[in-house]
Amino acid sequence: MASEKARPHKGLQQKHLHSRISYLYQAATYLSGITGKAQTCESNSDNEKQLVNNHGEAAGMSEAVSEQSLPIPPFTQEEGTPALGEHSMLETQSAALPRQLLTHLRAISLKGQIRLSPNMKHSICKRCDLLLVPGNSATTYMENKSRGGKKPWADVLIITCNACGTAKRYPVGSKRQLRKEKRSIQAKAGTVYTSAAA
Numbered sequence: 462m463a464s465e466k467a468r469p470h471k472g473l474q475q476k477h478l479h480s481r482i483s484y485l486y487q488a489a490t491y492l493s494g495i496t497g498k499a500q501t502c503e504s505n506s507d508n509e510k511q512l513v514n515n516h517g518e519a520a521g522m523s524e525a526v527s528e529q530s531l532p533i534p535p536f537t538q539e540e541g542t543p544a545l546g547e548h549s550m551l552e553t554q555s556a557a558l559p560r561q562l563l564t565h566l567r568a569i570s571l572k573g574q575i576r577l578s579p580n581m582k583h584s585i586c587k588r589c590d591l592l593l594v595p596g597n598s599a600t601t602y603m604e605n606k607s608r609g610g611k612k613p614w615a616d617v618l619i620i621t622c623n624a625c626g627t628a629k630r631y632p633v634g635s636k637r638q639l640r641k642e643k644r645s646i647q648a649k650a651g652t653v654y655t656s657a658a659a
């Protein structure tokens with residue numbers, strides 16, 4: 462029995478927390494995609510109605526006649542996706558649900574001392590826990606503050622959250638710095654090498 466207790470665990474420790482984090486991230490991504498689709502569908506239908514109204518007023522027709530004269534193309538429903546009315550209902554009911562799921566994800570990773578993958582960490586806003594989707598909830602652009610932008614290793618990717626305005630900066634062209642333990646090992650090896658050479 463003592464030999465069984467002394468054996469190290471094989472595989473991933475705290476597997477249940479890793480699977481919980483993965484599930485929460487996937488659910489938040491899915492729900493933010495639904496609300497994004499609902500917003501685009503509603504904006505398209507509003508634009509079409511405005512075009513119909515503008516066309517009717519220009520021709521001197523009433524709104525009822527103009528709506529009948531220009532048919533609005535129906536929303537094509539794919540298999541497994543909710544209809545347009547259900548989209549707007551989902552958007553109003555669950556607008557804050559992806560943010561709540563990501564807050565819960567962050568709490569689990571901090572409490573369980575689990576390091577998130579860089580891609581997952583880069584896609585969540587640090588301040589407001591919003592899922593950063595370029596073009597939808599975040600804006601991305603490249604910046605190079607070197608003189609005239611001549612140094613390609615000085616490129617920095619900036620992701621700005623549209624909700625709170627927090628900017629994340631990631632160097633693109635430069636190599637990533639080693640961890641402190643590895644730097645100290647290299648520094649010790651370098652000092653030993655230089656002292657032996659002298």
